[in-house]
Amino acid sequence: MLIEVRLDPDALRLWQHHLIAELAVLPGVAICLTLSPGRISWPRGMETLLALEDRIGGRPADRASERVTFDTMRPLARGSGTADLVVDLAGGSAKAGDPPVLELLCDALPFETGAIAAVLSGRHALFETQLVEDGSATVLSRWRPATETPNRAGSALDMLFGRAADMLVQEVTRLRKGRPPALPPSPAPSVRRGSPAAFFIRSLEGRIRAKLARQLGQAPDWHVALRRRVGGDGLPDLGPNGFQRLSDDGQRFYADPFLFEASGETFLFVEEFPYTTQKGILSVAKVAADGSMSKPQPVLEGPDHLSYPFVFAAEGAIWMIPETSGRRTVELYRADRFPDRWTLHQVLIDNADLADATLLRKDGKWWLFAASRARWTSSWDALSLYRAEHLTGPWHPHPGNPIQVDLASSRPGGRILDIGGRLIRPAQDCAGGYGARLAFAEINQLDEDGFQQRIVEVARPWRSNSGLHSYDRTRAFEVIDLFGPR
Numbered sequence: 187m188l189i190e191v192r193l194d195p196d197a198l199r200l201w202q203h204h205l206i207a208e209l210a211v212l213p214g215v216a217i218c219l220t221l222s223p224g225r226i227s228w229p230r231g232m233e234t235l236l237a238l239e240d241r242i243g244g245r246p247a248d249r250a251s252e253r254v255t256f257d258t259m260r261p262l263a264r265g266s267g268t269a270d271l272v273v274d275l276a277g278g279s280a281k282a283g284d285p286p287v288l289e290l291l292c293d294a295l296p297f298e299t300g301a302i303a304a305v306l307s308g309r310h311a312l313f314e315t316q317l318v319e320d321g322s323a324t325v326l327s328r329w330r331p332a333t334e335t336p337n338r339a340g341s342a343l344d345m346l347f348g349r350a351a352d353m354l355v356q357e358v359t360r361l362r363k364g365r366p367p368a369l370p371p372s373p374a375p376s377v378r379r380g381s382p383a384a385f386f387i388r389s390l391e392g393r394i395r396a397k398l399a400r401q402l403g404q405a406p407d408w409h410v411a412l413r414r415r416v417g418g419d420g421l422p423d424l425g426p427n428g429f430q431r432l433s434d435d436g437q438r439f440y441a442d443p444f445l446f447e448a449s450g451e452t453f454l455f456v457e458e459f460p461y462t463t464q465k466g467i468l469s470v471a472k473v474a475a476d477g478s479m480s481k482p483q484p485v486l487e488g489p490d491h492l493s494y495p496f497v498f499a500a501e502g503a504i505w506m507i508p509e510t511s512g513r514r515t516v517e518l519y520r521a522d523r524f525p526d527r528w529t530l531h532q533v534l535i536d537n538a539d540l541a542d543a544t545l546l547r548k549d550g551k552w553w554l555f556a557a558s559r560a561r562w563t564s565s566w567d568a569l570s571l572y573r574a575e576h577l578t579g580p581w582h583p584h585p586g587n588p589i590q591v592d593l594a595s596s597r598p599g600g601r602i603l604d605i606g607g608r609l610i611r612p613a614q615d616c617a618g619g620y621g622a623r624l625a626f627a628e629i630n631q632l633d634e635d636g637f638q639q640r641i642v643e644v645a646r647p648w649r650s651n652s653g654l655h656s657y658d659r660t661r662a663f664e665v666i667d668l669f670g671p672r
């Protein structure tokens with residue numbers, strides 16, 4: 187397959203170089219490059235805004251929006267002749283007589299124009315790929331990516347540019363296998379265009395408020411809360427009544443709770459984050475019959491940050507998969523002496539940035555759900571799947587990874603529930619910020635061909651809390667974590 191990548195000579199950037207390099211290594215793909223003046227234009231003052239941010243916060247070593255020269259891209263082009271597909275990075279360069287043209291839009295605008303407008307106005311972007319043939323366009327896919335840094339335009343743009351490269355590589359991969367089904371058109375978004383100057387003032391005010399809150403000890407943080415289970419065996423009915431907070435000494439926070447019953451006792455596993463070390467460890471507390479909780483005691487520490495202690499039983503043993511994304515692994519630990527002695531049994535997946543790995547046994551197969559992060563991108567918005575015949579693997583990535591990109595329903599938020607034969611997956615809703623709400627999604631399709639889910643309930647934090655992002659339960663108790671005042 188010969189792919190022509192069409193570039194605007196005045197808008198060559200590192201994310202485009204990265205995209206071309208990823209396309210060039212696809213099996214059976216050859217790349218040719220052409221220069222075609224397009225419709226990409228940055229608003230006046232945008233480059234100045236990025237320079238000011240770099241002066242205040244430091245310049246990242248690797249920036250997706252960095253300008254590059256055509257000479258750096260030229261070695262990636264090793265094909266010639268009539269292209270089978272055009273990937274348009276010039277912003278609307280399709281013309282009569284072209285082969286099929288793959289375009290990327292952001293909020294129905296040429297990609298970079300729409301991405302900058304979304305960042306400056308503080309709204310969530312909507313990405314769409316469309317295939318243009320004979321003057322008509324068909325929408326093939328739709329993503330809702332996340333930006334973790336609303337007060338830093340440069341970092342936010344990097345995350346959008348990184349997901350753009352991700353999306354186009356996936357779309358080319360799908361097109362090589364045949365024409366994907368078209369999606370119905372979406373309502374045209376209401377596009378507001380903020381200015382770089384207004385963004386800088388707004389972001390500076392936000393940074394000052396956050397710094398003052400930290401210095402005055404008023405910054406909110408995560409905490410864990412538990413209650414006796416209510417609502418029977420249906421969907422969780424979350425609200426303030428009955429929850430008891432897991433106390434802390436003000437020198438740490440607790441988050442990512444998981445419950446486990448063993449030998450007639452209930453244990454609560456949590457991420458413990460001491461402020462002095464700025465590195466998460468895993469701890470466990472005992473839960474008494476009345477719901478009172480003992481002081482958590484550390485059970486697993488490492489050289490890197492640990493979190494999300496997914497504890498489960500299988501094959502006559504008790505296991506735990508903590509998040510170890512800092513070392514780009516998914517690791518399986520076995521309880522040598524439950525609950526306080528754990529030994530690394532096997533690295534299940536290596537060289538992959540996967541967060542909050544959550545297992546499900548279905549139809550005799552193991553499935554692993556995780557939030558996946560690619561170059562420059564956020565870990566809040568993309569869900570990837572892996573499959574294995576046995577717990578210890580080998581684990582195979584789903585051919586459609588990332589299986590979905592949606593900041594409101596992708597990142598795992600706890601153990602998958604079986605409610606009357608319906609598989610309900612807790613997922614973080616990050617549309618209002620990291621872990622702002624907790625979505626419960628029914629899994630409608632899970633196989634080698636694809637994945638589909640439907641949101642059936644969204645739980646919101648209450649009172650002065652502004653985040654709710656994990657849920658687990660046993661026969662007797664249910665547990666959550668909340669983000670709010672100390």
